[in-house]
Amino acid sequence: MRFPLLALLAGGPAHGYELKQALEQRFGSVLPPINAGQIYTTLSRLERDGLVGDDAVAQNGRPNKRVYSLTEAGRAELGGWVADATPAARLKDDFFIKLVLARAAGIADPAELIARQRDAYLQALRELDDVALTTNGDETAALLIEGAALHLEADLKWLDLCEQRLGS
Amino acid sequence: MRFPLLALLAGGPAHGYELKQALEQRFGSVLPPINAGQIYTTLSRLERDGLVGDDAVAQNGRPNKRVYSLTEAGRAELGGWVADATPAARLKDDFFIKLVLARAAGIADPAELIARQRDAYLQALRELDDVALTTNGDETAALLIEGAALHLEADLKWLDLCEQRLGS
DNA sequence: TGACAAGTGGATACTCGGTATATATAACGA
DNA sequence: TCGTTATATATACCGAGTATCCACTTGTCA
Numbered sequence: 583m584r585f586p587l588l589a590l591l592a593g594g595p596a597h598g599y600e601l602k603q604a605l606e607q608r609f610g611s612v613l614p615p616i617n618a619g620q621i622y623t624t625l626s627r628l629e630r631d632g633l634v635g636d637d638a639v640a641q642n643g644r645p646n647k648r649v650y651s652l653t654e655a656g657r658a659e660l661g662g663w664v665a666d667a668t669p670a671a672r673l674k675d676d677f678f679i680k681l682v683l684a685r686a687a688g689i690a691d692p693a694e695l696i697a698r699q700r701d702a703y704l705q706a707l708r709e710l711d712d713v714a715l716t717t718n719g720d721e722t723a724a725l726l727i728e729g730a731a732l733h734l735e736a737d738l739k740w741l742d743l744c745e746q747r748l749g750s
Numbered sequence: 751m752r753f754p755l756l757a758l759l760a761g762g763p764a765h766g767y768e769l770k771q772a773l774e775q776r777f778g779s780v781l782p783p784i785n786a787g788q789i790y791t792t793l794s795r796l797e798r799d800g801l802v803g804d805d806a807v808a809q810n811g812r813p814n815k816r817v818y819s820l821t822e823a824g825r826a827e828l829g830g831w832v833a834d835a836t837p838a839a840r841l842k843d844d845f846f847i848k849l850v851l852a853r854a855a856g857i858a859d860p861a862e863l864i865a866r867q868r869d870a871y872l873q874a875l876r877e878l879d880d881v882a883l884t885t886n887g888d889e890t891a892a893l894l895i896e897g898a899a900l901h902l903e904a905d906l907k908w909l910d911l912c913e914q915r916l917g918s
Numbered sequence: 919t920g921a922c923a924a925g926t927g928g929a930t931a932c933t934c935g936g937t938a939t940a941t942a943t944a945a946c947g948a
Numbered sequence: 949t950c951g952t953t954a955t956a957t958a959t960a961c962c963g964a965g966t967a968t969c970c971a972c973t974t975g976t977c978a
Contacts, residue, residue: 584934586851589855592857593855608850612841617936617937618956619937619958619959623936648956661857667845667866667870668848670898673894674781680832684757686757687760689760690832701835724915725911726841727841728911729908730838732905736900737838740897743893743896747889770927787966790927790929791964792963
């Protein structure tokens, strides 16, 4: 959450609510709704770390708006994030851990686990197709969906592999 | 962490240190080392939730060992975990968010970002190959590595897609 | 033999991401 | 005018993960 907020602030000062809306506008059609609280807690951490500054703007009647802007340190931090490649991670897989441990404990048939998981992935793929139909012209959403589909296809291939190895 | 511990306890009562060793034995060759603290905090949460019970075992000189075992509720919870498919998730992608926001803020060239990310994925693939050479005969590790490789290949395909769409 | 590392066994404090919920007020339509 | 939605922020809480500390035993090597 830190860096997305910094990236948005690179476009100019903004207060929490604006940042939330900007994120929802860009990703809201496919990503789960953002919790407002997280925006504010993250902003206060960024401020604590000296990456953003805070100007209070008085409003009639309402509580003050807090307008955040990037500091030089924040701009540098953001530059580093953009310059560095995003780490790949992704070695740990929840289903695989379940498969291995459930087999070891003798509490499930691996073949059944794999079959059920395959059904779930296929179902998820179909749901992605449905979502894709509702996002007319939204390039960002379309790409996100295709990325998810590619990952699901990789997961399905992996299930096949697991089936072969564990069957033999 | 909760369910893996429950799954291990399905094989019989054990104390924290044994659970840590069991996990490391199965996954240690490829997954990052487990922090012991997390085992104990998770066990205490499981106990708070009534999923495991705790017998203190006195030891000469040392502090007591705490031997945990599954309760009926814990066994039921574990059964539910095994029976349900693991959710797919994976719509949110850190690199993609970076790509979209950095482009919008005008602080990076999308083509460059993609090129750098591709290099990083290719490098990660090579590193996976290296790790694969060191895990002779460990079926679990081999599968985990092949799964990671499949995901990286999906990521690479996705980068190609992003390049096409953003280039046009 | 004496020192130092490694193993056994456990606990606490802290950070971050995420969720839920509380609190005001304004605008707007039924 | 009454309820809903939008504006705007804040706090409390949880789980995952990391770092660090404690205490005692065993092995090992100079």
